[in-house]
Amino acid sequence: MYRYDDIDQQLVQERVAQFRDQTRRFLAGELGEDEFRPLRLQNGLYVQRFAPMLRIAIPYGLLSSRQLRRLAHIAREYDRGYGHFSTRQNLQLNWPKLEDVPDILAELAEVQMHAIQTSGNCVRNTTTDHFAGVARDEIVDSFVWCELIRQWSTFHPEFAHLPRKFKIAVNGASADRAATFLHDIGLHALRNDAGETGFRVIVGGGMGRTPIIGHAIREFLPWRHLLTYLDAVLRVYNRQGRRDNKYKARIKILVKELGPAEFARQVEAEWSRLADGPGTLIEDEVRRIEARFTRPEYETLAPFDVGYEARRTAEPAFAAWIKRNVHPHKLHGYAAVTLSLKRTGVPPGDATADQMEAVADLADRYSFGELRVSHEQNLILADVAQRDLHAMWREARRIGFATPNVGLLTNIIACPGGDFCSLANAKSIPVAEAIQRRFDDLDYQHDIGELDLNISGCMNSCGHHHVGHIGILGVDKNGEEWYQITIGGNQGLSKAVAPAAAGTPAALGRVIGPSFARADVPDVIERLIETYLEMRDSEHERFVDCVWRIGIEAFKEAVYGNRDQRRSHRERQLAAA
Template identity: 55%
Template sequence: MYRYDEFDREFVTSRVAQFRDQVERRVSGELTEDNFKPLRLQNGVYLQLHAYMLRVAVPYGTLNSSQMRMLGHIARKYDRDYGHFTTRQNIQFNWPKLADIPDILEDLASVEMHAIQTSGNCIRNVTADHLAGAAADEVADPRPYAEILRQWSTIHPEFLFLPRKFKIAVIGSPNDRAAMQFHDIGLEVRKNDAGELGLRVFVGGGLGRTPMIGKMIRDWLPEEDMLSYCEAILRVYNLYGRRDNKYKARIKILVHETGLDDLKKDIEAEFERIKDGVLKLPDEDVAAIAAYFAPSEFADLPAKDDGLEQAKLDNRSFARWVDRNVVEHAQSGYAIVTVALKGTGEAPGDATSAQMDVLADLGEKYSFDELRVSHEQNVILPHVQLSDLKAVYDALLEAGMASANAGLITDIIACPGLDYCALATARSIPVAQELSQRFADLDCQNDIGDLKLKISGCINACGHHHVGHIGILGVDRRGEELYQVTLGGSGDEQAAVGEIIGRGFSKDEIGDAVETIVDTYLARRLSDDEAFLETYRRLGPQPFKDALYPAKETA
């Protein structure tokens, strides 16, 4: 993985000093809140319901053991002993004191981490497929591109005060595990017939109030042009994106209102002008960054491990965990482990500092010192030998992190909601907890099969409800929490925005409503192999509406 050199170290160190000075000027009154706010946001500092919140970047979701250990240390020393992994490959601490944050950033810098641009109307933490560099279906590792983008976008002088936030995601496989098409810019690394690497470029995707699937603006962009093209897009957006209404300020609205063809003309014209300039990426520089992500020194192992097979026979719980939470690795004899931070009744994505320590230890011992965080609020051990899976499982079991529910209905995504968030209109976590309890039975969950359930506590959609197979959006209706249900959304390569199924449900009703939807699916699926989303796509919303809203009486 990427390691800082002297330049990077000096950069983050001076950035911490800069923020320390900004905090001092805020406390002294030289900076008003109006002027401090954009500065603190650019360092990931929010003021939420109960306290400040610090959002720390895990760039493209990759971190090493000492970084994970540091996150645990920060939770323990400065916070309330836990952290919350988010849907954007970040971690949030919910209770830091403003006066402590420069020290926290200093601690983060000591392990090559930062909170730069995790918030604010700037280019945010660049995300990527959490299985990058490990997945069997990968064309190329997307992380070198994400790292180059991270660097280029860091304190870019022109793009720190954009009309609105700007999110970039990169994938390197035809299977989209990063909801790439729901980003302001989505990039898919591809190979052409000549074997050269390049990118397919999408623009104008996003969730929030007006969900939109990104539109393909370039089927092929040579990798050397990546920065020039992104700079052209950002420049056009900064100049022409709407600033009169924050709900219409994302690039998706500019694309929608201007039309892709017209906007593309402006972007291509600017790109044409700058593409042979200083942003053109030399092959050797791309190669130098890519070298940081070279495959680990894997052992030459058979594809099957007898010990593992025996352990699965001996221990049914372990076998089920392997079945759900372990997927194929590109390297024979290795596997990718998903640690679902979704125990029964737990807050999705929360981990205690003790759990972070355990994860760090496991990454160090069994996964070439590497861990990942996913937008589905789980932690991944990307390179585990098949013969080590049982030991990993045992350690996770002891630490309360062995939920065998990856990809199942209780592997719920949920934003912090009204329990923490100043923007929220309803609670999310308690709804997730109730559903997690309701569907806790593993036999029942496995019978239901693959199902993505996503919950947001307001229209900003941090819980990605639009792309949930079942999506739940909490709103405020005259002081009461009301939950709207969408069905049929999908964040993968067959991107789809869920349809609102009908009137919303109270907090007391929402659990039953989800159960009714699931029961309808179970009754109507063609076979056990037809997943929820397939059944929904085949039948459409009507059977679900009929079940949720039975006609009371004809008028």
């Protein structure tokens, strides 16, 4: 965990007092709705369909058990006893009262947390690999760089009113588990031949209504220049990004309109005026931040624990969980564990206050009091000793967090959708649940193998449907909810932590055809899966690899019939109309 120093602490406290006054002025009518909006947004507060929504920052997804207990307390005291872990590694509360928000922020500040810049047209929470610090293919500990970026972006005076929101992701390992090609800026840590740390800088990726894979504008940026280079990119964007149309205001549109080469040229020209200036990072600062992170006091353990091996052989359910939810650790005798928040019947990413407290207990007992939130909306205990896995599994099962489905079809990523969100065209949660029920048979899921299924309730694509192996997008047709299906997307990461599996590249899914009514979605998914099972060349070929190999036509046929059938169907529809 990063531990605040006096100034970090003072900043979040002053921010609470500032927002308390802003809220007071708003409630007193001194501050209009339009003027209050950006202020509340930059403190995480949305006005939603039924109630405000508060998005609490979990910087780079890292949480202490003490912080999680505080979140549980807040969910219970100020909300309806549960929270929603989002794909941006944050926690959202769906029912807080506006007038309580300053108090909630004060409670957060007491445990070194905040909701600063979790919304609004500013630099948002920086996300990273949920296996940072423990992955076997790690190049740098990305948490340190994320914290440096957090500080650089917090109350940045020049970039508080950007054309649109701005999201940065950092990946510190050889496999890209942070979807760096799908962010406004993606940073991929590297070491050059001289052993110096630097970053590959990728800009202009993103999802939303114009999904684009980012472009690398610099292959190796020495670490010293990280913050001045970010300043340069943001300055070019702040000055030239479109402000006339919010759907064209993201940096990806600017990069596309200028062309990546011209955008890069302008960034380099701006940066040449900032490079080696006072914003240039110094070694002492990187060391200081590093030293403010607590580190687990690992034991030296044997590579294989005998008791663990015996249990794994004796208990198939335990073995199944190990296979899906337990990941290799850089140290012998340790493992990283995913606690699945994707149990059938529970909205993906939701956790109750009781569950949060139970997880905090698990983290204290088995993982040095720390945990991470993954962008797949699960919780990770990153440092569990192999010998403790069995006991931990039994406890996780009891609280419903041991569904062995990580990487499988039912590990659905979904936004809150039309049940909560005022932007949504359609609901997401009931669709997720219907699919989870259809594929509830775990053996069948294991047979299908690795499959990302992502659901977004609208084009804003908070459920990352573009990069789902199967993506489902809620659309509105004359006031009715319909669902468009894409296949072949990929977020650019590999589930495996092994260095050998460096992951497949990021890709955007292709639409298979006209959209479906909600009730038909599980049937369509089943047909896609059946087609894959028929067509795959072996058990090792994943759904997405199969789509890439054979194209989408066979899948279309399975869903809509062949070309002739499709034509006659269209003709019948036209005749009827």
